[in-house]
Amino acid sequence: MKEKDVKMLWGRSGNRCAICKIELTPVGSESVLGEMAHIIADKQKGPRGESDLTAEQRDEYNNLILLCPTHHTLIDKNEKEWTVEKLKCIKLEHENWVTNQLSQNNIYINQIDNSKFIELREKEWINFAGNQLWVIASLTPLNIYDDSINPLTPQLYNLINSLRLPQFDGYSMLSYNLNPYIAFLSLVKYSNKNG
Incomplete structure (x- = not known):
């Protein structure tokens, strides 16, 4: 067609x-x-x-x-x-x-009430996330004329891997993961020391 x-x-x-x-x-x-x-x-x-x-x-x-x-x-x-x-x-x-x-201005498009769908998705997300916080950082390789910046160089990769996990007031970070394909991606899980 x-x-x-x-x-x-x-x-x-x-x-x-x-x-x-x-x-x-x-x-x-x-x-x-x-x-x-x-x-x-x-x-x-x-x-x-x-x-x-x-x-x-x-x-x-x-x-x-x-x-x-x-x-x-x-x-x-x-x-x-x-x-x-x-x-x-x-x-x-x-x-x-x-x-x-x-x-006659009689045709219109009805809105679909998807509030129940959104509410269900929100509950699923809260259940999935629990006490987890996702931190995503992306450093994109940059090429300008003959100069280039590659954030995935071994030096930067090693530096990120050597970082100490930060401490926050009443919380501690329990897990950390580096993904070299996006520069780095860390999944941070906090547990409240006070209960």
Whole structure:
């Protein structure tokens, strides 16, 4: 499918299934529910595939309809009910509906309430982190003309490895790990001496 045809289909369909009008790219989700269905199948043996259309014409805007996964499956499993003529009519009516709704400022995108998901992720993170603190430091090699600074030289690597673990008021650092691929990465775990 050409980019132009894809843009025309999504734009003129208003981000909605031509049959049930469900939103196909809901806000708050990275999921794309929309499926660009062929009215006349992309192959002769596919649903409603018998046609003189060339392979290129089968992938053009005029032969595509934007649907949700449920209706895409439904039209392809019941060719007798969902004929070429019926789907072309549905597409035309839907795109006219979108134009009308937009002109009246009636189409909007619903926000997805993902507060429970965020709350669950926060609890998982707190459970995972416990009394741990991650400290990540990255020293990127720098090249300017003929000069370069490589933070992963043996001298710097040895210096970082020789560092004493710091003490904090009421806390002591228990573990330390150096990763030479990022310059250094230290996982710091504190335990409260006072309880």
